[in-house]
Amino acid sequence: MLVVETVAKIRRAYFVQQKPIKQICRELKVSRKVVRKVIRSEATAFQYTRAVQPAPKLGSWRGELDRMLLANASKVRRERLTLMRIYEALRGLGYEGGYDAVRRYAKGWKRERAAVAAQAFVPLSFAPGEAYQFDWSHETVLIGGTTTEIKVAHVRLCHSRMPFVRAYPRESQEMVFDAHDRAFAFFRGTCQRGIYDNMKTAVDAIFVGRERAYNRRFLQMCSHYLVEPVACTPASGWEKGQVENQVGLVRERLFTPRIRVRSYDELNALLLDGVIAYAKAHPHPEQLDRTVWQAFEAERAALVPYAGRFDGFHAVPAAVSSTCLVRFDNNRYSVTASALGRPVEVRAYAERVEIRQDGRIVGEHARGFGRNQTVFDPWHYVPVLARKPGALRNGAPFKDWVLPAALDRIRRKLAGSADGDRQMVEILTAVLRDGLSAVEAACAEALREGVHSADVVLNILARQREPTVPVTILTPESLRLRHEPVADCARYDSLRRAP
Known part of the structure; x- marks a missing residue:
């Protein structure tokens, strides 16, 4: 087969350098037939392609090979045989030819089948809302x-x-x-x-x-x-x-x-x-x-x-560790301390994680998609602080804990006291009973009076919980006299004469 470089040399030698064909054949060691073909065709590249590939030994086996190739193509991809396995099966039936003839035939069969199956599609039409x-x-x-x-x-x-x-x-x-x-x-x-x-x-x-x-x-x-x-x-x-x-x-x-x-x-x-x-x-x-x-x-x-939001969650069971943490999707999420010791159900939503136990929510967090992250809710650990108030200072859930302004001021003021952690834990525990807004209001009132003791805050909360007695100067209807008594001085005289 002529390479492109040889064709280029022949064309330059003949058309540019005006050399005769005989000299070109002698210098490039090619035949006159080749030189004349290059000069007359004006082609710059030649490639030999065999029009028909003879396969004398495969001739009588083509029908069987077609059947095997069609059966193999109809299988799912993971179950299809390799061409070598098909060749071996054909040899087992008596075929005496080589693998290369089978390979060339299978390649052509696949090309023809792909051309027949070259996809033409029917345009689709859909009705509104279909x-x-x-x-x-x-x-x-x-x-x-x-x-x-x-x-x-x-x-x-x-x-x-x-x-x-x-x-x-x-x-x-x-x-x-x-x-x-x-x-x-x-x-x-x-x-x-x-x-x-x-x-x-x-x-x-x-x-x-x-x-x-x-x-x-x-x-x-x-x-x-x-x-x-x-x-x-x-x-x-x-x-x-x-x-x-x-x-x-x-x-x-x-x-x-x-x-x-x-x-x-x-x-x-x-x-x-x-x-x-x-x-x-x-x-x-x-x-x-x-x-x-x-x-x-x-x-x-x-x-x-639109039917409203579907409660689309993925639920998996989980266990609660001794540190009130539940592991899900390579991350850990805190739950309230009361959930310790019993299994929970983790409901994973697209943007949040909800943890339930016996139908009630014991933890809810924004979902994390990293690995080995720990997501705390400090309020889950407040009941534990009642027994271990010292953990407030170094506990991992309480690092960088952002409290409301009044509570945070109380915490900073109590930090210098010997029993400041214990007093702060008492105030935080009151949040579980009275609510965050009520405790924050009590802390703000105590600070306005210039005090920051836990006893004062708890006393304010206790007063708020007691019902207020109505003040009135009017006589209640139930104590009004319906029959005015008649004055009788003779009764006093009888008492005075008594021995």
Whole structure:
């Protein structure tokens, strides 16, 4: 095969240097036929391609090989045989040819099959309020100066093409619930059907055809919003092509160049403004006289009314440690001291963690998505301080504890006293009984009088708890005389004459 360099030398020698063909053949050691071919064709590169590859030993086995290749292609990917295994099976049936002939034939068979199956799609049309599509995408942003890979939930109304996007740290089930609720609240309604891929947070098992075993909690959410879930065929993203296109659109318009934000709240506000601005500025692909936003406003009347927030949590059991901490998702969260010694249920929401025991909430915190973080609520440990007041000074939950202004002033003043920790614990314990606002008001009253003793604060609280006796100078109705007595002085005379 002629290389490009040799072709270039022949062309320069003949057309530029005016050398005869015989001299060119002698210098470059090529035949006259080759030189004439280069000169006459004016081509700068030549490549030999065999039109027909002979396979004499494979000829009678092509039907059997076709059957084996077709059966193998119909299997799921993880169960398919390698081409070497198919060759070995063919050898077991009596084929005496080599592997290379089988490999070349299989390559051509696959190319022909792909050409036949080159996809032509039927355009879809949806009625107002008929369906929406849901999907996830992964994007990279800078949050607080740190490069972070986020998960973006995409919801798209099929009729009006109205998009909704929201960013999350993960793709877990509670994030799916939160994304649906926020999307439906934004749309002020939902559709009759929801089209999904076979994500694990929704589908537990895939059966033949369209049959699916959906996750129980996912079905509860769909029932709450009156949505019928529909799952796509595996590896068939074109069945929800609108939301697949939305992923690329949002990535190009909202995540390029790379976004820099301080928090997820700021990022989500930016994304919501971005999709609204896009919908108001771009025409609907089918209703060319309307923008996407105008088509969306017209579709709202056909949506199923928004049913309110679904209690979308992911629940797991947990144990309470001796330090009143519950471990969940590689982090620790505090609970009230009364929960010690019995199991609890952790309900994880998209943005918070709620811990319950026997139906009552024993702890509630903003959710952390790092690792090995400990989230304290100092009030959970106040009952423990009643037995161990010295822990107030060095206890981890009380580091950087921000108290109301009056309570904080009392704490600073008591810090210099010998029994200041004990007195402060008595005041804090009163919060559990009287409430934070009442104790803060009592502390403020004590400070106005120039004192900061716990006894004074507790005395003020005790007076506030006692009912106030009404002051009046009028005689109560029950003590009024109904029959005025008649004066009789003779009775006194009889008493005076008595012996």
